[in-house]
Amino acid sequence: TGTGSVTLTSSITTATSYVINNQSSGTVIITQNEIGSVSTSNSSTQGHSFAAIYNNGTGLCTISNNIIGSTAVTGSIRGQSASTANIQFIYGVLSNNTGTVNINNNTIFNLLNNTTRNDVANSCSGIVLSGSKTNTVTGNFISDIDCSSTGANNYVAGLYSDSYGGTLTAYNNIIYLGRNLDGKNYLIHGIYNKSGAAENFYHNTVYISGTAGTSSLLSSAFRKGGWSTSLVVKNNIFVNIRTGGSSAKHPAI
Numbered sequence: 001t002g003t004g005s006v007t008l009t010s011s012i013t014t015a016t017s018y019v020i021n022n023q024s025s026g027t028v029i030i031t032q033n034e035i036g037s038v039s040t041s042n043s044s045t046q047g048h049s050f051a052a053i054y055n056n057g058t059g060l061c062t063i064s065n066n067i068i069g070s071t072a073v074t075g076s077i078r079g080q081s082a083s084t085a086n087i088q089f090i091y092g093v094l095s096n097n098t099g100t101v102n103i104n105n106n107t108i109f110n111l112l113n114n115t116t117r118n119d120v121a122n123s124c125s126g127i128v129l130s131g132s133k134t135n136t137v138t139g140n141f142i143s144d145i146d147c148s149s150t151g152a153n154n155y156v157a158g159l160y161s162d163s164y165g166g167t168l169t170a171y172n173n174i175i176y177l178g179r180n181l182d183g184k185n186y187l188i189h190g191i192y193n194k195s196g197a198a199e200n201f202y203h204n205t206v207y208i209s210g211t212a213g214t215s216s217l218l219s220s221a222f223r224k225g226g227w228s229t230s231l232v233v234k235n236n237i238f239v240n241i242r243t244g245g246s247s248a249k250h251p252a253i
Contacts, residue, residue: 003075005037013046014086018054025058025099034067035077040090042081047088047115047122050079055095056131064104068092068111074180075112075146082148087121088113092142096130103127105139111146118151125157126175129195132165143176147186152215155187158206162226163195171202178210178219178242185215188242194226205237212245221252 008017019035022028030053040048052068055061069092070076079090092108095101106127113124126142129135142158158175161168175190190206193199206221221238224231238252 003037003073003078004039007039007041008048008050009041010048011042011046014049015040015042015047016049018051020053022055022057022061027059028057028061030061030063031065036068036070038077040079040081042083044082045085046081047083047086048079048081049087049089050077051091051094052077053093055097055101057097058099060100061097062102062104063093063106064102066106068106069109071107071109074110074144076110078112078114080114083115083122084117087119088115088117089122090124091128092126094128095135098131098133100134101136103137103140108140108142110144113147115147115154116149118149118153120153120155122149123147123155125160127159129161129163129168132163132197134166135163135168135197137168137170138172140173142173144180145177146180147184150185150213152185152217155189155192156181157189157192159190160192161195161197163197166197168195168197169200170204173204175204175206178208182211183213185213185217187217188219189223190221190238191223193224196227196229198230200232201234201236203235206239208240208242210242212242212248214246215248217245218249218251
């Protein structure tokens with residue numbers, strides 16, 4: 001895939017577009033799709049958010065063996081607007097389900113949020129989990145997630161979770177971030193976990209690299225914030241060789 005083969009254009013203040021949007025209460029299988037060379041467009045002040053696959057269903061949903069972005073082309077999926085005054089997020093998979101979801105064996109590469117707005121809502125992530133019920137995330141390969149902002153309040157993450165209930169089990173995922181993020185000041189986390197679910201992380205491999213800018217903010221392979229009913233982190237490989245920043249911390253965990 002290249003860049004910009006498909007451009008989704010809007011003029012409303014906070015537009016959001018999806019390629020696949022599941023709202024079903026039944027059993028849904030989303031598999032073997034290739035989604036890339038997609039850009040969103042809006043004015044420089046207004047945002048146009050995007051998720052390649054959005055799951056907002058209440059039934060069983062399996063998202064597997066999809067290729068999102070490109071392993072070779074930088075910014076294959078991108079939010080083009082600078083969105084200087086409004087929210088703009090770019091996600092590979094966004095699951096806000098209240099049913100059971102399995103996110104397995106997907107490849108998510110080269111997502112770019114071109115925002116320059118210094119705000120936590122203007123972020124870029126491979127997989128984002130919200131909602132509740134049962135989430136299983138396994139065998140996914142996530143790399144080269146990017147945000148153009150030089151501010152300190154944005155973040156990029158391979159796997160981000162702020163689920164407010166249910167369970168989350170993540171295992172055998174590979175996440176590599178940072179090699180295209182030299183000089184950036186915002187938070188960089190391989191796994192960024194802020195959820196209240198009962199959580200289990202097994203056999204994941206996360207590698208963070210690159211050189212930070214002037215910020216004192218941290219990067220991490222695994223970060224736990226917020227609360228949870230239980231947490232098990234076992235037999236993972238977490239590596240963070242990122243350096244630089246003004247007294248910035250770069251722990252593995």
